[in-house]
Amino acid sequence: MNTFTEQFKRSLVIAEKNIKIYYSKGPVILFGLVFPLFLALAFYIGRNIPLKETLPGLIGMTTFFTATAVGPSIVPWETRSKTLEMLLSRPVAIGTIIVGDMLSSFIFGLIISVIPLALTLFWGIQPLNFIILLLGLIIATLCFAALSVLLSAYPPTDIPATSMMLSSLVKFPLVFLSGVFIPVAQLPYWGKAIASISPLTYFTDMVWKLFINNGFYPLALDFLALIAFTVVFTFATIKLHEKTLAKRLS
Amino acid sequence: MYNAISVQDLTKHYDNVIALNHISFEVEKGQIFGFLGPNGAGKSTTVRILTGLIKPDGGKAFVMGFDILKNPIEAKQHIGVVPEVSNAYVDLTAWENIILIGKLYGMPPQKLKENATNLLKEFGLYEVKDRLVKGFSKGMKQRLLLCMALVNDPELLFLDEPTSGLDVESARLLREKITQYNKDGKTIFISTHNMDEANQLCHRIAIINHGKIAAVDTPENLRAQSMELQYIEVAFNKNINLQEFSKNPSITKAVSKGNKVYIYTADPPTVIEFLVEYAKENNLRIFSLNTMMPSLEDVFIKLISSKEAIIQ
Numbered sequence: 001m002n003t004f005t006e007q008f009k010r011s012l013v014i015a016e017k018n019i020k021i022y023y024s025k026g027p028v029i030l031f032g033l034v035f036p037l038f039l040a041l042a043f044y045i046g047r048n049i050p051l052k053e054t055l056p057g058l059i060g061m062t063t064f065f066t067a068t069a070v071g072p073s074i075v076p077w078e079t080r081s082k083t084l085e086m087l088l089s090r091p092v093a094i095g096t097i098i099v100g101d102m103l104s105s106f107i108f109g110l111i112i113s114v115i116p117l118a119l120t121l122f123w124g125i126q127p128l129n130f131i132i133l134l135l136g137l138i139i140a141t142l143c144f145a146a147l148s149v150l151l152s153a154y155p156p157t158d159i160p161a162t163s164m165m166l167s168s169l170v171k172f173p174l175v176f177l178s179g180v181f182i183p184v185a186q187l188p189y190w191g192k193a194i195a196s197i198s199p200l201t202y203f204t205d206m207v208w209k210l211f212i213n214n215g216f217y218p219l220a221l222d223f224l225a226l227i228a229f230t231v232v233f234t235f236a237t238i239k240l241h242e243k244t245l246a247k248r249l250s
Numbered sequence: 251m252y253n254a255i256s257v258q259d260l261t262k263h264y265d266n267v268i269a270l271n272h273i274s275f276e277v278e279k280g281q282i283f284g285f286l287g288p289n290g291a292g293k294s295t296t297v298r299i300l301t302g303l304i305k306p307d308g309g310k311a312f313v314m315g316f317d318i319l320k321n322p323i324e325a326k327q328h329i330g331v332v333p334e335v336s337n338a339y340v341d342l343t344a345w346e347n348i349i350l351i352g353k354l355y356g357m358p359p360q361k362l363k364e365n366a367t368n369l370l371k372e373f374g375l376y377e378v379k380d381r382l383v384k385g386f387s388k389g390m391k392q393r394l395l396l397c398m399a400l401v402n403d404p405e406l407l408f409l410d411e412p413t414s415g416l417d418v419e420s421a422r423l424l425r426e427k428i429t430q431y432n433k434d435g436k437t438i439f440i441s442t443h444n445m446d447e448a449n450q451l452c453h454r455i456a457i458i459n460h461g462k463i464a465a466v467d468t469p470e471n472l473r474a475q476s477m478e479l480q481y482i483e484v485a486f487n488k489n490i491n492l493q494e495f496s497k498n499p500s501i502t503k504a505v506s507k508g509n510k511v512y513i514y515t516a517d518p519p520t521v522i523e524f525l526v527e528y529a530k531e532n533n534l535r536i537f538s539l540n541t542m543m544p545s546l547e548d549v550f551i552k553l554i555s556s557k558e559a560i561i562q
Contacts, residue, residue, distance in 0.1 A: 006356055007323075013353040021341045082337035089301040089333075090354040091326040246304055250264065 014100025032069025067109025071148025330399030
């Protein structure tokens with residue numbers, strides 16, 4: 001009856017509910033739309049570099065910020081309004097709810113990230129392989145969505161602002177350490193070492209390669225790293241939320 | 251044939267505090283079961299365990315034949331839950347809330363829409379089904395919660411303080427619906443503070459205190475077990491001296507409130523004879539005289555105020 005497929009269908013129901021409720025919330029608009037837009041403008045305006053060279057950073061940043069905009073706040077919001085309790089008293093596992101939250105972050109991130117991608121095509125800038133870029137975008141968005149829900153697991157707070165603030169403490173340093181502004185190849189040795197532990201590095205590296213043919217890692221490694229990060233983040237998110245659930249509901 | 255709920259030796263600690271101390275009870279199918287206790291007695295913890303929200307430290311709980319620890323999804327598939335505090339999504343409409351819940355039970359779309367429409371009409375919410383829940387009154391929210399709990403046509407319904415804070419009319423409607431759903435074959439588990447409600451609705455009652463079950467029985471049997479709490483309410487035409495009553499060995503206690511005297515006894519006929527004789531001797535007139543059975547509230551207070559009364 002409640003097979004994996006049945007629970008996944010219920011995750012989709014939860015994702016649909018999240019889309020209806022959370023996409024229009026202030027912090028989501030701010031962190032998911034306004035913030036990457038202004039960061040991108042600040043990054044481009046006044047710098048005498050070709051548009052093509054700003055694209056990897058722009059796409060990486062947009063994907064990262066939009067895919068991580070919804071996730072950190074859903075669980076605290078639902079804890080506070082007691083709707084998490086309401087969901088958990090229905091035939092769904094905590095993992096089902098977490099996957100639902102991940103999916104809503106993923107869809108939001110994907111929809112918004114398609115905009116800069118469409119603009120590149122509009123400006124006549126072609127990636128080396130569009131299908132690979134699209135696949136990379138999908139995996140990266142899923143990876144960042146899993147990371148965003150993971151960021152709400154600890155501490156088990158019911159204050160969305162606390163979760164958003166803590167997630168920003170992780171997100172901002174990652175943007176500066178992941179080859180968004182400077183390609184990984186041009187980073188010093190210690191910079192490369194730090195960048196290698198960030199999932200965003202592998203996505204921006206992939207985009208650098210596909211637009212400017214200036215990647216540091218092999219394309220296959222970028223893909224493998226993103227898949228590995230996605231699996232680890234998803235597993236860790238579910239396990240951590242399971243572990244902190246009793247405290248969250250008390 | 252399994253019971254709707256079977257709780258065996260359930261234990262739960264919060265840090266160093268014992269919330270549930272080896273409790274056991276059964277709820278037969280088709281019963282309305284009342285779960286009474288003061289604040290902090292362990293009611294909510296029990297309901298949270300039975301609805302799969304938290305895990306116990308020890309013991310077992312079966313809901314509709316499924317182990318809530320080993321098969322929580324299967325167990326929850328058969329239940330509906332109405333919490334004390336409204337937890338519908340205020341940013342969704344009433345219709346969207348019900349449909350969301352139905353989908354979480356994996357209901358077929360056509361059946362879901364049919365059930366949602368019927369329930370909203372039954373509870374007088376159909377006209378406002380497309381309004382956001384944030385604009386609903388407490389009574390409307392409570393009725394919506396019942397619609398959400400019933401949309402999957404559950405065999406077992408958990409109600410946590412269902413009429414708390416409701417106006418008289420909404421509370422009466424809710425009680426009528428609870429009785430009706432029970433007649434339709436549903437088992438109902440009510441956690442409540444309201445003694446009258448428990449007395450009116452429940453077939454059996456469990457009283458919990460300090461994490462232990464103090465008693466489980468029918469309301470009538472619980473009252474019968476506490477016959478020393480029977481009392482005679484008598485009104486004389488003049489004030490009287492209660493010291494006379496304390497000499498009578500059949501009288502446990504006598505209290506004067508307003509123009510009435512309340513005389514507690516396990517032997518009402520003997521005390522009535524004494525009162526009639528007393529009135530004659532003192533040239534008093536008896537305006538009214540009633541023999542009162544102990545209320546459920548009396549039994550409840552006796553049980554929770556006496557540690558020795560803990561029978562399990």
